[in-house]
Amino acid sequence: MPAGLVISAPASGVGKTTLTLALARAWRNRGLNVQCFKSGPDYIDPAFHAAATGRASVNVDSWAMDRATISHLVGRGADADVVLAEGSMGLFDGVAARGVSGTGATADIAEMLGWPVLLVIDPSGQAQTAAAIAAGLRDYRPGVRLAGVVLNRVASPRHEDLVRRALDDAGIAVFGALPRHAEINLPKRHLGLVQAEEQAEIGKLIDEAARFVAEHVDLDAVLRSAAGWSPQPAANGLNVTPPGQxxxxxxxxxxxxxxxxxxxxxxxxxxxxxxxxxxxxxxxxxxxxxxxxxxxxxxxxxxxxxxxxxxxxxxxxxxxxxxxxxxxxxxxxxxxxxxxxxxxxxxxxxxxxxxxxxxxxxxxxxxxxxxxxxxxxxxxxxxxxxxxxxxxxxxxxxxxxxxxxxxxxxxxxxxxxxxxxxxxxxxxxxxxxxxx
Missing domain, CATH: 3.40.50.880 (Class I glutamine amidotransferase (GATase) domain)
Incomplete structure (x- = not known):
């Protein structure tokens, strides 16, 4: 049975993509089959997911897609050992008006599929306040369950200790803390990340990210926090007519x-x-x-x-x-x-x-x-x-x-x-x- 997990954060630019790619490659290096998805409409990240896992990734979007479509798409993870859905923006960020099955928020996908959320928290310029943010996200919507957090861009051991203590007091698991390490940042361009096929060194970047994350994150604990998941066959496939034969x-x-x-x-x-x-x-x-x-x-x-x-x-x-x-x-x-x-x-x-x-x-x-x-x-x-x-x-x-x-x-x-x-x-x- 696959184990499902959603990677999210309080905001954009915190490190969701890097952590998703690193976890996917690290588990793949251990012999696990990893399937990724992208929550929301970003059409660049799935190519990076495929580079990390060797399996095609697709978007799942609660504003544009109904539940049957989402169920059909995530069904490709039925033969995987672990399934990761990378979120977009902040966990609850979507549009004001509901679409087909939600507002486009990552939380919609987490609740719909029953997968717990692994939060990436950047505590730069904070200490105990990072725990307050994580606790607020945990308690904001009853149907969304928090697995724990990974801290990113931690300034020092003392900084890490302050944040860890506050999170422990709030009853939130910390799976790891990543010190600042600019070398694993993915390159940017004027519309966001460069595409995977444009980046000749993407394999080396993902390998470096996987090595770095494996040193600082308890991969076994993260895997245990994922929810066992039995994909439900969708009654219908995608409602798509090709533009031509x-x-x-x-x-x-x-x-x-x-x-x-x-x-x-x-x-x-x-x-x-x-x-x-x-x-x-x-x-x-x-x-x-x-x-x-x-x-x-x-x-x-x-x-x-x-x-x-x-x-x-x-x-x-x-x-x-x-x-x-x-x-x-x-x-x-x-x-x-x-x-x-x-x-x-x-x-x-x-x-x-x-x-x-x-x-x-x-x-x-x-x-x-x-x-x-x-x-x-x-x-x-x-x-x-x-x-x-x-x-x-x-x-x-x-x-x-x-x-x-x-x-x-x-x-x-x-x-x-x-x-x-x-x-x-x-x-x-x-x-x-x-x-x-």
Whole structure:
């Protein structure tokens, strides 16, 4: 029977990802099969999980997914020895309005699955107050059970002793304390962590993190704190219709943000996916019946994309007879022009009239609920699609017919409606699920 555990914290930036990867690799090094998940919409961390465990990781999200979908996804951990769900933000942080099965908070997943929470606490600038924070998190929601804590970035043995004593007085187990050790920090970039496939040294970083954590954390005690878990078979699988039978998927350093569970669902439904690289000046497979451009970092490669005539002409030819869809960065590339951070304007594919700019960065972040005004690949007009938007681009022009009425998590209508023209469609959000 697998043992399940949720890794969370009071806030972002405390060390959840590093601890998750370290525990996963340390237990794997002991011969255990470890399955990871990511609670929430972050689409970068699952690739790091896969690098640590050798098993594919997927997102589980209580705002966008119903319980049947979540049960189906976590069922892949049935043959594992230990299952780790890495949280997002703070333990109870989500949106104000409830979504399909919750607010998107990590606590929703912990309560839904019955897995206890291992808290990562950074007591920098604190001592006994760290225990008050942990106790508050323990007692905030009755259905969420605390396993214990791991202290991160402890300043000194004296500092550790003060915090440990306070936590012991509060009845909270301390599984270990990590002194400051900058070398195991994962590298950052302008949208957060670099992707696993971009980081050649990721294996060495994870090995170092595992060694370091094994020296300072009682791995056996953490494992004992996890809850025995018998996965319940979901009545239905994922509610996903592939955008086509044969899908040409852009896949390289500029087009890499796509949820793993979406690709798996397409394949499970019988679709065949062929990848091509716009950065290598490749055109979509001429035998495909739909082309999908996911998000990524087109702004970092805009000059090369603009110069790759074979890719752009091939994409245009494809769109004359078959549907092409772009998400976020892919949507921008389907547009007319993209201005990079240096203010240089680059010509894009021109299948849509969208013009975007990174010259003046403005963050767009949050859940999105889109009601389609017209069909897009895989989804009928009127469908309600749930997704997540995260980019720093500014819309200079969005002249085409709106694809959808798009709301944020509060229900407010937003300007990023997506576009449609001919066989081309695009959205700024990354699709997570369709409402059943």
């Amino acid at each position: 044969r899908i040409a998927l852009a896949r390289d350093a500029a087009f890499s943000f796509v949820y793993p569970h979406m690709l798996e669902a397409w394949r499970a439904a019988g679709a065949d996916i062929s990848t091509f690289s716009p950065l290598a000046d490749e055109a979509p497979d001429a035998s495909a019946d739909v082309c999908w451009l996911p998000g990524g970092y087109p702004e970092l490669h805009a000059g090369k994309i603009a110069a790759n005539a074979r890719f752009r002409s091939g994409l245009r030819a494809f769109a004359e007879t078959r549907p092409v869809h772009g998400e976020c960065g892919g949507y921008m590339v389907l547009g007319t022009a993209l201005t990079d951070a240096d203010g240089v304007c680059h010509e894009m594919a021109g299948l849509l009239g969208l013009e975007t700019s990174f010259a003046k960065r403005r963050m767009h972040l949050g859940y999105r609920l889109a009601e389609l005004a017209a069909p897009m690949p895989g989804h009928r007009a009127g469908a309600r699609l749930r997704g997540h938007e995260f980019h720093y681009s500014t819309i200079l022009a969005q002249p085409d017919t709106p694809l959808a009425v798009v709301h944020d998590a509060t229900g407010a209508v937003i300007a990023e409606t997506g576009s449609r023209r001919g066989n081309a469609t695009g959205t700024f959000f990354h699709l997570i699920a369709e409402d059943r």
